Amino acid sequence: MSATETKQKVVGKPALAGFPFPSCPGCQHPVVGRMVFEVVEELGLGGKTIVVIGVGCHGGPMFFANIDAILAPHGRAPDIATAAKRLRPDALVFTVQGDGDCVAIGAGPFIGALTRGEKFTTIMCNNTNYGTTGGQLAPTTVMGQVTSTTPKGRSSELGGYPIHTAELAATFRGTAYSARGALTTGAWYQRTKKFIRTAFEKQINKVGFSFVEVISACPPNWHLTPVECLEWIDEVAVKEFPLGEFKNLGEIT
Amino acid sequence: MMAEKMLVQGNEAVGWGALSGGCDAFFGYPITPQNEITDWFAREFPERGKVFVQSQSETGSINMLCGGAAVGFRVITSTSSPGWGLMQEGLSQIVATELPCVVVMVQRGGPGAGSIRHAQMDYTCVTRGGGPGGYNNIVLAPSSVQENHDFVALAFHLADKYRNPVVVLTDGLIGQMVESLEIRSFDFEPLPEKEWALRGRDEQKDKVRRFLHNAPGILPMPLYPNYISFLKHLEEKYHKMAEIEVRYEAYHVEDADLVLVAYGYPSRSCKRAVRMARDEGLKVGLIRPITLWPFPHQAIKNKAIAGSIFLVVEDSQGQMVEDVRIASENRGAVHFLGMWARHLPTDGGMIMPGIVLKEIRRLLS
Numbered sequence A: 001m002s003a004t005e006t007k008q009k010v011v012g013k014p015a016l017a018g019f020p021f022p023s024c025p026g027c028q029h030p031v032v033g034r035m036v037f038e039v040v041e042e043l044g045l046g047g048k049t050i051v052v053i054g055v056g057c058h059g060g061p062m063f064f065a066n067i068d069a070i071l072a073p074h075g076r077a078p079d080i081a082t083a084a085k086r087l088r089p090d091a092l093v094f095t096v097q098g099d100g101d102c103v104a105i106g107a108g109p110f111i112g113a114l115t116r117g118e119k120f121t122t123i124m125c126n127n128t129n130y131g132t133t134g135g136q137l138a139p140t141t142v143m144g145q146v147t148s149t150t151p152k153g154r155s156s157e158l159g160g161y162p163i164h165t166a167e168l169a170a171t172f173r174g175t176a177y178s179a180r181g182a183l184t185t186g187a188w189y190q191r192t193k194k195f196i197r198t199a200f201e202k203q204i205n206k207v208g209f210s211f212v213e214v215i216s217a218c219p220p221n222w223h224l225t226p227v228e229c230l231e232w233i234d235e236v237a238v239k240e241f242p243l244g245e246f247k248n249l250g251e252i253t
Numbered sequence B: 001m002m003a004e005k006m007l008v009q010g011n012e013a014v015g016w017g018a019l020s021g022g023c024d025a026f027f028g029y030p031i032t033p034q035n036e037i038t039d040w041f042a043r044e045f046p047e048r049g050k051v052f053v054q055s056q057s058e059t060g061s062i063n064m065l066c067g068g069a070a071v072g073f074r075v076i077t078s079t080s081s082p083g084w085g086l087m088q089e090g091l092s093q094i095v096a097t098e099l100p101c102v103v104v105m106v107q108r109g110g111p112g113a114g115s116i117r118h119a120q121m122d123y124t125c126v127t128r129g130g131g132p133g134g135y136n137n138i139v140l141a142p143s144s145v146q147e148n149h150d151f152v153a154l155a156f157h158l159a160d161k162y163r164n165p166v167v168v169l170t171d172g173l174i175g176q177m178v179e180s181l182e183i184r185s186f187d188f189e190p191l192p193e194k195e196w197a198l199r200g201r202d203e204q205k206d207k208v209r210r211f212l213h214n215a216p217g218i219l220p221m222p223l224y225p226n227y228i229s230f231l232k233h234l235e236e237k238y239h240k241m242a243e244i245e246v247r248y249e250a251y252h253v254e255d256a257d258l259v260l261v262a263y264g265y266p267s268r269s270c271k272r273a274v275r276m277a278r279d280e281g282l283k284v285g286l287i288r289p290i291t292l293w294p295f296p297h298q299a300i301k302n303k304a305i306a307g308s309i310f311l312v313v314e315d316s317q318g319q320m321v322e323d324v325r326i327a328s329e330n331r332g333a334v335h336f337l338g339m340w341a342r343h344l345p346t347d348g349g350m351i352m353p354g355i356v357l358k359e360i361r362r363l364l365s
């Protein structure tokens, strides 16, 4: 690798990334986006990919990426991806969704796709709240976490308990792969990127549904600095949402 | 070649119509009185190598339609009134994304869960777009098993022509009845290839990525640099539809002093009533709107100018009657015979020719 190539790989922008859609300083959604672009490029599938974009900040990085794309109504990305993948089985089809998009308003479509064992991939950015609308309670908000609709912190009486999406997805027989990653260290960046690659490979090999959840920092709504966010993920979020692979099948029987 | 003829149910004719219209995929959720449609596609589509998916809900069906249309295929769903309600967010998104699709809506009685039998109580919500945002869909209204087939095939053509949903609005009675059906093929005008569809960049002729989204102009794109330019474009599309896609049947209208206006199953009762009235020497005709949107305003206006009065026969508490009033521009009196005229006060009651004839006699005496 030449020096310029190395530089491009380390600090440059993946060729698929396109015009950067603005997000807050310290937001990790664009990092998830970057990782997805890197994997798609490495697989050489940029020209064979269709992304279905959820509604929320998580969608931004996909808007102007150099891959075919469609914006879904809030929560409905799995329905759109279902039809796209069934009608274009040779395309790499994935959804990018937030935790609110995927398991609050979109819980029905998500469970529907899992139940049918659809063969697309979902990348879910879990920032434990609704970023776009100002940081409200999400199904993933951790106990005691202050959000704009849980001003005294999430309590079980008012808000129940957090949902564990990657674990849930793994329980479905049609799921080939389910994992949860984070972006707090270089090592976890690399592991999470590998999760995404494995998920896409499950789709390419037509094994079954594949899912990766990534814990993603949201500094303004967490009321923390970007660095404090990383500490909070390590100390609090990861205790509620353990990292790792929950399912990895070569074949569904 | 002899056209194939068979005896089928109206709901099944929808399936045959979809085949004649070149449909690639069906997405649907069961609901009475359209279950035979879902069953037909489940039976007939996979074995023809086409896609059938039973969705998890009607919101699922409509968004699957969005996905299938986005990747360039001809797609259809069917539902009945409560399911239609659930589809409205998705339908509005499909309109904004400018995707073609066909929705068959087999009306049942409402409001709420209502009845599982025929009714015409969804005219207003179906002909006014249905969802948020102010838009229009072409609405075709069959009145026979044959038309269930023909209009579904036509709907695919019109949807592609305008990159807009087309609704086929039928009812439980036409859906459930059995008549003879001739499978026809149609020579619609050729349409351009769907160069806008998502295929993956490599499959695009120009190798340029496609981005379909539901906020054109808000997210500026070459075609629509701002919000107003997109809304203007939609409006021009609706004007064009209203100008050239109006369809209706005129039955003994020429010399009629009284013009009945009816669509769907009551239009059959009305035809019979017209014949009986003519036998008595009464000058009665029928205008049967085939497109409920765009509505045949001009045909009604012309009769109003010529001095006719109108009787709207509609199995509801009065919905289409408002369009007839608007079209007549207060020139001819517009009378109404609605669901109180059913032969039974139940969900199974129907508006029969006899009561229409009685009303004709009363109005012309």
Ligand SMILES: Cc1ncc(C[n+]2csc(CCOP(=O)(O)OP(=O)(O)O)c2C)c(N)n1
Binding pocket: A029, A055, A056, A057, A058, A059, A074, A097, A098, A099, A100, A101, A102, A125, A127, A129, A130, A131, A132, A133, A138
């Ligand atoms: C039907 C509908 N309801 C509500 C909204 C408003 N809304 C936009 S984004 C959003 C929440 C997004 O949260 P999440 O999916 O977690 O994504 P994030 O912004 O955190 O990335 C909401 C409620 C909407 N766009 N559509």
Ligand code: SF4
Binding pocket: A022, A023, A024, A026, A027, A028, A029, A057, A058, A127, A131, A132, A217, A218, A219, A220, A221
């Ligand atoms: S509000 Fe949160 S999720 Fe949205 S862009 Fe800002 S940091 Fe990211």
